[in-house]
Amino acid sequence: xxxxxxxxxxxxxxxxxxxxxxxxxxxxxxxxxxxxxxxxxxxxxxxxxxxxxxxxxxxxxxxxxxxxxxxxxxxxxxxxxxxxxxxxxxxxxxxxxxxxxxxxxxxxxxxxxxxxxxxxxxxxxxxxxxxxxxxxxxxxxxxxxxxxxxxxxxxxxxxxxxxxxxxxxxxxxxxxxxxxxxxxxxxxxxxxxxxxxxxxxxxxxxxxxx
Amino acid sequence: xxxxxxxxxxxxxxxxxxxxxxxxxxxxxxxxxxxxxxxxxxxxxxxxxxxxxxxxxxxxxxxxxxxxxxxxxxxxxxxxxxxxxxxxxxxxxxxxxxxxxxxxxxxxxxxxxxxxxxxxxxxxxxxxxxxxxxxxxxxxxxxxxxxxxxxxxxxxxxxxxxxxxxxxxxxxxxxxxxxxxxxxxxxxxxxxxxxxxxxxxxxxxxxxxxxxxxxxxxxxxxxxxxxxxxxxxxxxxxxxxxxxxxxxxxxxxxxxxxxxxxxxxxxxxxxxxxxxxxxxxxxxxxxxxxxxxxxxxxxxxxxxxxxxxxxxxxxxxxxxxxxxxxxxxxxxxxxxxxxxxxxxxxxxxxxxxxxxxxxxxxxxxxxxxxxxxxxxxxxxxxxxxxxxxxxxxxxxxxxxxxxxxxxxxxxxxxxxxxxxxxxxxxxxxxxxxxxxxxxxxxxxxxxxxxxxxxxxxxxxxxxxxxxxxxxxxxxxxxxxxxxxxxxxxxxxxxxxxxxxxxxxxxxxxxxxxxxxxxxxxxxxxxxxxxxxxxxxxxxxxxxxxxxxxxxxxxxxxxxxxxxxxxxxxxxxxxxxxx
Numbered sequence: 001x002x003x004x005x006x007x008x009x010x011x012x013x014x015x016x017x018x019x020x021x022x023x024x025x026x027x028x029x030x031x032x033x034x035x036x037x038x039x040x041x042x043x044x045x046x047x048x049x050x051x052x053x054x055x056x057x058x059x060x061x062x063x064x065x066x067x068x069x070x071x072x073x074x075x076x077x078x079x080x081x082x083x084x085x086x087x088x089x090x091x092x093x094x095x096x097x098x099x100x101x102x103x104x105x106x107x108x109x110x111x112x113x114x115x116x117x118x119x120x121x122x123x124x125x126x127x128x129x130x131x132x133x134x135x136x137x138x139x140x141x142x143x144x145x146x147x148x149x150x151x152x153x154x155x156x157x158x159x160x161x162x163x164x165x166x167x168x169x170x171x172x173x174x175x176x177x178x179x180x181x182x183x184x185x186x187x188x189x190x191x192x193x194x195x196x197x198x199x200x201x202x203x204x205x206x207x208x209x210x
Numbered sequence: 211x212x213x214x215x216x217x218x219x220x221x222x223x224x225x226x227x228x229x230x231x232x233x234x235x236x237x238x239x240x241x242x243x244x245x246x247x248x249x250x251x252x253x254x255x256x257x258x259x260x261x262x263x264x265x266x267x268x269x270x271x272x273x274x275x276x277x278x279x280x281x282x283x284x285x286x287x288x289x290x291x292x293x294x295x296x297x298x299x300x301x302x303x304x305x306x307x308x309x310x311x312x313x314x315x316x317x318x319x320x321x322x323x324x325x326x327x328x329x330x331x332x333x334x335x336x337x338x339x340x341x342x343x344x345x346x347x348x349x350x351x352x353x354x355x356x357x358x359x360x361x362x363x364x365x366x367x368x369x370x371x372x373x374x375x376x377x378x379x380x381x382x383x384x385x386x387x388x389x390x391x392x393x394x395x396x397x398x399x400x401x402x403x404x405x406x407x408x409x410x411x412x413x414x415x416x417x418x419x420x421x422x423x424x425x426x427x428x429x430x431x432x433x434x435x436x437x438x439x440x441x442x443x444x445x446x447x448x449x450x451x452x453x454x455x456x457x458x459x460x461x462x463x464x465x466x467x468x469x470x471x472x473x474x475x476x477x478x479x480x481x482x483x484x485x486x487x488x489x490x491x492x493x494x495x496x497x498x499x500x501x502x503x504x505x506x507x508x509x510x511x512x513x514x515x516x517x518x519x520x521x522x523x524x525x526x527x528x529x530x531x532x533x534x535x536x537x538x539x540x541x542x543x544x545x546x547x548x549x550x551x552x553x554x555x556x557x558x559x560x561x562x563x564x565x566x567x568x569x570x571x572x573x574x575x576x577x578x579x580x581x582x583x584x585x586x587x588x589x590x591x592x593x594x595x596x597x598x599x600x601x602x603x604x605x606x607x608x609x610x611x612x613x614x615x616x617x618x619x620x621x622x623x624x625x626x627x628x629x630x631x632x633x634x635x636x637x638x639x640x641x642x643x644x645x646x647x648x649x650x651x652x653x654x655x656x657x658x659x660x661x662x663x664x665x666x667x668x669x670x671x672x673x674x675x676x677x678x679x680x681x682x683x684x685x686x687x688x689x690x691x692x693x694x695x696x697x698x699x700x701x702x703x704x705x706x707x708x709x710x711x712x713x714x715x716x717x718x719x720x721x722x723x724x725x726x727x728x729x730x731x732x733x734x735x736x737x738x739x740x741x742x743x744x745x746x747x748x749x750x751x752x753x754x755x756x757x758x759x760x761x762x763x764x765x766x767x768x769x770x771x772x773x774x775x776x777x778x779x780x781x782x783x784x785x786x787x788x
Contacts, residue, residue: 044262046255046290049280053273077620083629095275099594102274146618148605162601165620169597169628174269174276179592182632183553187266187591189426192558194385199552205391210406210564 056101066114068130070096070164076141077168084181087172095171106163113160120157216480216489223249223458223494225779226479228465228509231318232765233751233772234500235443235451240776242456246783249492250448251463251481253501254290254314257321259434259445263288266428266436269593276593282311284593288321288434288442289313297661301668308533308652308669309716310504316461317444318502319719320765321434325410325441325561326584327365327766329356331374334760341578342646342758346729346738349376355770363441363769364416366559367408374760375567381414383407384427384559389587389636392545393564396695402583402687403569409561410441410766421450429590431560440560463490466664467513467522468497468748474517476748482662496747496779496788499725500772503754504533504652507724508667510735511654523735523742523750529725530653532646533671534759536720537581539681539711541688542637543699544599545587546607549630556589568761577679581642581761583687589633597628599700604631606698636697640684643761644677646723650715671715681712720764725754739778740771747788751775 042050062070074087074096087093100106118128121140125132129140144150144157145165172178200206224246227238234250242248259265264286269275272285279285282292291313300310313319332349353376360379367380383406386394394404411431412424422445423437431440438445451457462484469478469491478493499506507530513522521529568580604627605617619627655668685704692699704711715721728734731743740755742748751772753764782788 044257044264044288048296052280057273078625079621081622081625083625098273099275099277102279103277141620145620146616147601148618149616162618165601165618165624166595166598169600170275170594173592173596173628174594176268176270179268179270182592182629184589184591184632185553186555186557186589187268187428187430188555189428190555190557192384192427192556195388195391195556196552196554199388199554200391202552203388203391203547205388205395208391208394210386210390210394210404 056098059101060097061101061107062097062111065128065130066111067093067097069114069117069128072130072137073141073164074168074171076137077165078172084177087168090172090175090177092168092171092175095175096167099167099170106167109160109163113156113163116156116160214489216491218491219493221493223247223492225249225496225498226251226492226494227498227500227751228479229253229318229500229502229505229752230316230448230459231313231443231500231502231752232320232768233753234498235317235320235447236769236772237498237500237749237751237776238457239447239451240773241779242451242454244780246456246780248451248457249494250457250459251465251479251492252316252459252461253464253484254316254318254461256461257288257290257315257317257434257444258449259288259317259321259438259442260436263434263436265430265433267433269591274594277595283322283432286430286433288432289319290315298666299658299660300666301655301658303668303670306670306672307714307716308671309714310667310669310721311716311719312502312505315444316448316459317442320441320443322432323765324584324763325431325559326565326763327408327410327441327561328582328762329376329378329770330760330762330767331376333374334758334762337758339572339578343728343733345757346727346734351738352767352770352774355774356766358773359766359769363410363446364412364414364422365408365410365766366413368406370405372567378408380408381412384411384413384563386563387556387558387588388551389545389548390564390585392547392695392697393585393636393638393691396693396697397566397691399694400687400690401569402566402691404564404566407562407565409559411559411561412439413559422446425559427557427559429557429560464662464664465501465509466662467509468499470513470515470517470522470745472517474515474745476522476745482664484662487662496749498749498751498775498779499754500751502752503721503724503756504667506750506752506754507652508654508664510725512665518744523725523744523748525744526732526735528648528733529735531648531651532723532726532757533650533652533669533721534644534646534723535715536718536759536761536763537642537644537673537677537680538639538713538718539684539704540637540639540701541685541692541699541711542635542701543692543697544603544631544634545636545695545697546634547696548634549607551589551633553589553633557591575679575683577676577683578645579643579680579761581640581680581684583638583640585636585638587636597631599635600624600627600631603627603698603700606700636692636695637701638688638691640681640688641718641720641761641763642677642680642684643759644715645674646726646758647674652724669716673709673712673715678709678712681710685710720753720759722753722756722759722764725750726757727755728757740775741778749775749779
């Protein structure tokens with residue numbers, strides 16, 4: 001079988017390859033996770049996996065207040081910049097809602113962490129985190145965003161923020177917006193020719209042979 | 211009349227093959243192509259990589275973004291199964307550890323394996339240190355079959371002429387990635403040899419094979435390949451064998467036991483269908499087990515009869531004993547030199563581009579045998595867990611302005627850090643020889659059955675000091691390579707309290723040795739053709755016959771042994787010996 005046949009075997013014609021590659025390119029216009037309906041039709045899945053996904057999609061874990069807090073936090077962690085949109089543009093809060101149901105070990109630390117944060121803000125600002133001013137929110141986050149210099153009494157907040165930050169990064173960089181931002185250039189049929197010459201030169205690796 | 215009855219098929223096949231992985235697949239392929247009527251029983255469901263692979267999917271096509279929640283190696287991994295199967299427990303004895311990975315699907319674990327395809331060497335069959343039993347065969351006995359497997363299935367690599375790392379018939383290898391060049395340089399400074407990897411991926415087409423296409427370098431072999439560009443037993447053996455018209459495959463057939471006649475010979479197999487939960491019995495002139503080392507041992511131990519009171523093929527008492535998995539330990543970190551690196555597609559192949567074969571002389575070491583090193587890293591596809599190291603690493607190296615800053619953070623500067631650190635990762639893992647010992651074993655748990663009523667396996671496995679010493683040596687080697695290449699280590703530094711990061715037995719998924727071969731029927735279950743000493747029409751073709759595994763991954767040897775056994779069966783049939 002040659003390369004053309006292999007492209008055919010992938011269900012593509014030579015002409016449609018470029019269409020596929022374009023279609024596979026991350027685009028900021030479409031984001032989101034696959035819907036349960038799509039999953040039902042999916043080949044290569046065991047029945048119980050499909051049923052499990054359906055069930056998870058039908059449940060709601062976070063309250064609207066918790067989701068609002070998650071959204072503010074996610075956008076503080078990954079804001080919009082010159083390169084790409086924010087965490088909420090990439091539907092990170094929706095991903096977090098799903099993943100805590102999928103990996104239930106996240107549930108209590110997330111719920112409890114959000115509550116801890118609200119109580120801190122109530123004591124400081126007499127209002128929950130989402131209702132605090134942007135300045136107040138950042139002052140709060142500064143106390144829990146740097147594990148090595150955080151005060152011991154902030155430890156629960158540090159632990160929570162570590163988890164929140166990691167879930168935000170997971171959700172963002174696995175979205176179309178995030179994959180484009182980070183510059184992952186693969187996942188497409190190609191001929192791997194090794195490290196480009198200019199990169200070999202940049203690192204002085206021209207003469208390294210395996 | 212009771213509804214509970216065993217459905218018996220009147221057909222008598224030439225052979226029944228239990229299991230559709232590398233061993234079962236190869237035996238069925240050889241026999242079916244020689245005109246034998248073969249019935250294959252697979253405990254899992256049908257799987258064809260062409261239809262079922264999650265190849266070329268993007269992370270957002272998984273609601274869990276590729277997390278390993280339902281599949282241990284990620285949501286796109288080509289394995290139905292895992293460390294735990296619903297309703298199919300296994301137990302452990304004396305507070306020892308063993309982790310058992312089972313894939314329940316056509317092709318078994320070969321759909322997702324790493325495609326690292328190493329031959330065992332002459333000293334792996336006949337040891338120089340006298341510490342373990344020799345195989346009843348030599349490398350030279352198996353070499354012609356390794357050669358045939360290379361030609362038939364396809365493997366890339368380079369001819370190196372190493373004494374105990376035999377060369378094969380290789381296709382051109384993939385070029386190294388950038389981090390692999392750093393590894394090569396660093397490892398050489400640390401005195402560790404690095405050579406081109408050897409993998410079961412088609413970097414060229416196979417003449418005359420129109421079913422399989424060459425690799426198109428997505429690096430996703432673990433998801434299995436829609437164009438059959440790598441080796442899976444499903445795509446390369448079972449599905450082609452079905453096309454001969456001589457192989458019938460029954461999926462969802464969970465085998466209980468091998469049925470024997472009054473004279474002790476095997477006459478068939480009983481199984482429960484996982485879908486309708488009905489009981490079936492099928493008959494054949496030969497029974498070939500390829501259910502995986504532990505599952506085949508389980509079937510034999512559960513096949514008790516007046517002629518075989520200790521279980522079939524077990525008059526020696528060795529079935530289940532000498533279980534051994536490869537040792538494994540690892541280190542990971544990042545290369546600060548690669549921060550802000552240029553982006554390009556470096557997916558390459560889904561097997562290893564480079565590796566280090568064992569390079570030292572044991573005379574000066576406090577452990578026997580050795581290990582090889584597999585390497586990883588680079589600009590991979592983001593998935594769940596992406597970037598979790600960044601808020602730690604950003605406190606370990608200077609920022610853009612050359613200043614140290616506090617680890618962690620948020621906002622624009624953290625977002626910039628995620629970009630800066632992308633593709634800087636580097637890691638290495640050792641895979642070493644564990645010594646086959648009679649007191650590392652699986653046996654039938656007398657108290658526990660699975661949901662089909664089949665008695666389950668109970669494991670007893672302890673690492674010995676030699677293996678712990680080997681893991682310590684791995685850690686020291688890895689740290690010295692990391693240092694020489696200028697990498698920063700981010701993984702936990704492992705010490706005595708964690709056995710130097712030595713993984714629990716079973717975790718490397720190279721378990722072998724439970725139905726060992728040998729010339730002496732008192733000390734082995736199978737002869738040198740993997741034929742049971744006690745039952746001439748019973749054969750085992752998975753990794754169970756291994757006497758002693760080298761540090762090489764088992765699959766290529768399973769394929770060669772199974773092909774050899776299948777050819778032996780054909781020759782014996784011709785002579786009417788079986």
